[in-house]
Amino acid sequence: MTQYYREYLAVAVLIGAGIAMVAGMLGLGRLVRPTRPQPQKYVTYESGSDPVGGWGQSNVRYYVYALLFVMFDVEAVFIFPWAVRVEQLGVQSLVSMIVFIVILTLGLVYAWRKGVLRWA
């Protein structure tokens, strides 16, 4: 058990080290860089001209992809443990996984036929 937690303690240590390095570099930058505030510098940058409006409206044409992504990403979570043991589990697991993948692919085919993957 301790070995298991040690492995992931290393992850935590690395996150801490990363935060320390980012903070260190920003601190160093604060010491070195000049600060001469002028109101014009803090205007939103739109290639030199004065900014128009506040937020811009943007048509997210590919939001359905996010739903499809969730479907396939969860699938990957199921495939990985199976992939490790496929040789030991043998033919039965292979057939079940193929059926699983085919069913998922049907979802993709359905979305494709519905025109979701087309630029609307």
Next chain:
Amino acid sequence: MTLALEIGWGTTLAIKTLIVLMIIPLGALILGYTFLLKMMSHMQSRLGPMDPGGFHGWFQLVGDGIKFLQKEDIMPDEADRRVFALAPAIVVISTFLIFLVIPTGPRLVVQHLDVGVFYALAVSSLSVVGVLMAGWASANKFALIGALRAAAQLIAYELPLLLAVVGVVIQAGTMNLNGIVIAQANGSIFGMDFFGNPFILTQIVGFVLFLIAAQAELTQTPFDMPVAESELVAGYMVEYTGFRFLFFFIGEFGTAFAFAALAATLYLGGYAIPGVNGGLADLLGPIVLFVKLMAVAFFMFWVRFTYPRLREDQLQAIAWKYLIPIGLLNIIATAIIKVAVP
């Protein structure tokens, strides 16, 4: 193991962490210098980066560093200040975490994880969050469009990346990156085993998928709409200056370094040299891995400097209509062969 016993587990981890802290900016610098500045200048006849300091413009990168150091830190009035400040840190730290599991020798790794590859891909995708935060918090139209494009692209190409790696996992029977290297070193192909079985030979489809998807994950040129400077200025990075911008730069090239190392480990046999074991393997491992990594990186940047940008819908179509079905077929074929031919 004797080394670890002598100086204790905590000290070892501290030393390894320090080395990783140094490797990432160093790796980003190496890739940025050799490929972005020198190779691109030669391939595209760019004169600027070849000039400073004399011989092949060796001073260019130092000059860039000094420039970043003395840039004023500007945060737009409209920005969501806390999120704006946090975003680059998340991108850099996600790059950091990948290096935890990449083995550079039989014992030279920060930490062997049993879920190695899976962990590496999971933490690399954390950067999407940082990118979205940066685009949203900038309160800039270009930044927001860039961030949305980036998010759509990163999640779409996450899947081919995962599916390509599953083929390797099936063949090696483990997700531990060290185990995958050993499986390649001990493998044989058609009864020949004098150089093992680098998975590029049997997983060539997966290797190509991995490279294409990695290119998109790195937002490198055929897939660089999120940062397209001719349309979106610089996408989600528009409002960032100085060190915060540098973090995105380190994140991009550090991740390129990490993905090249991952590709070398998964498909090209990693650190292993046939017939070399023990201490010598630890000594030569990093060099071998570095050579393979640079070969992969050379190829990735070659593509980057050669191809024009794709359109947003073409990008999505490639991922969903070609790469994902091919990836699924690759998994099924690999699994059938693995079960049928033990």
